Amino acid sequence: MHGDTLPLPGLPAAPAVDLDDARARRWGWLLLLACFGSFTLWATMAPLDSAVVSPGTVTVTGSRKVVQPLTAGKVAELRVREGDAVVAGQPLVRLDDTASRAQLDIVRGQWLVALATQARLEAELQGSDAIAFPEHLAELGSEARVKEVMDLQSRLLTARRQMRQNELRGFDASLQGLEYQVQGREAAREAKEAQSRLMRDELRNQKSLADEGYYPRNRLSEQERSFAELLGSLADDHSQVGRARQNMAEVRARRSTREQELRKDVETQLSDAQREASALEVRMRALEFELANTTIVAPTDGIVMAMNLNTVGGVVSAGAVMMELVPTKEPLRVEVMLPAQQIDRVKAGMDVDLQFTAFNTANTPRVEGKVVQVSPDALVDPRHNGSYFKLAVEVPAQAHAKLRQHEIRAGMPVEVFIKTGERTFMNYVLKPLQDRLQKALIEP
Secondary structure (H helix, E strand, C coil), X not given: XXXXXXXXXXXXXXXXXXXXXXXXXXXXXXXXXXXXXXXXXXXXXXXXXXXXXXXXXXXXXXXXXXXXXXXXXXXXXXCCCCCCEECCCCEEEEECCHHHHHHHHHHHHHHHHHHHHHHHHHHHHHCCCCCCCCHXXXXXXXXXXXHHHHHHHHHHHHHHHHHHHHHHHHHHHHHHHHHHHHHHHHHHHHHHHHHHHHHHHHHHHHHHHHHHCCXXXXXXXXXXXXXXXXXXXXXXXHHHHHHHHHHHHHHHHHHHHHHHHHHHHHHHHHHHHHHHHHHHHHHHHHHHHHHHCCEEECCCCEEEECCCCCCCCCXXXXXXXXXXXXXXXXXXXXXXXXXXXXXXXXXXXXXXXXXXXXXXXXXXXXXXXXXXXXXXXXXXXXXXXEEEEEEEEECXXXXXXXXXXXXXXXXXXXXXEEEEEEEEHHHHHHHHHHHHHHHHCCCC
């Protein structure tokens, strides 16, 4: 028979094969159903990171640093070239300082004179015989110019004190002369008063004798006339003493007024000297600052670029851009141009992943960052005539350390992944369809 299997002689009979595959199909369907159910459960329940992807460019926090001189001058020394790496404080350019030094020397000399003058006037006000010079001026006393100024002011103090004393001595001499005059008049008046008392007694006796006829009348008249003259002389002496005392009071008043005038004159000169010293000190400090800045130094670590100086001897104006520095130690930032239609999913504070596309992606890790700034309004890109929002992404130091083996430079392209949250795979697939369906159901 065609369907039968005959056993061969000497061999055992083969077991019968079950040709019914329904059981296998059932298990296959169950396995397929389980896989589909597991996938559906995963697609609807498992969270996946959601991100907005946008290109960006590496910048630095401070952008480029412009190197400018404070004042105009001639280039005396050029110490760097295009592309040189410099550190903060390193000299870049030195300007000729001859004129600044000359002006500083002149102003410094005037300032020292003003300080010495101020100290001398203070000594005059206090009536001191010696000048107490300021410490910083006394410390410079070994310098010939300073010593000359101090000696001159000391001599001037002595001369002015002598002149003042001589002028006041004139008043004192006048007072002394008037005092002697008063004393003489007083002594004469006292003598005349004693004489008048004697003459009065004599006249009284002589008048009694004349009344009795024992004394001549003509002699009595002469004595009376002499007595009257003596009384007139006493009155004149009294008047002279009064005038002398009045003159003494006037001299004392003029002396006091002159002393006040001299003191006021010194106070005025002292005020002027203090004001002049203060103004000269300000001017001197400005010139010292200007002189110190004839050597232009690097404001930060960086790379020299865009040099506008090529030769020594050239003249630069104040504020002219001599070169620029691209900082190398400033915190990294990435500027992102986010399309305006995606701004609803992005805000400041969101975490981002950065992929530096200029490097080999196989051995360059992603770096974490954070959105620190979002522009308040949309900007317009003139190249593509589209609107965008400008984002600033900052790279923390610990994340920057992952790229130690790479040299990060401003202007490098970056792929920015802005983490906007989590959603399921099913939501990712069905959301576009749901949005289109909502639009389709709106009646035009």
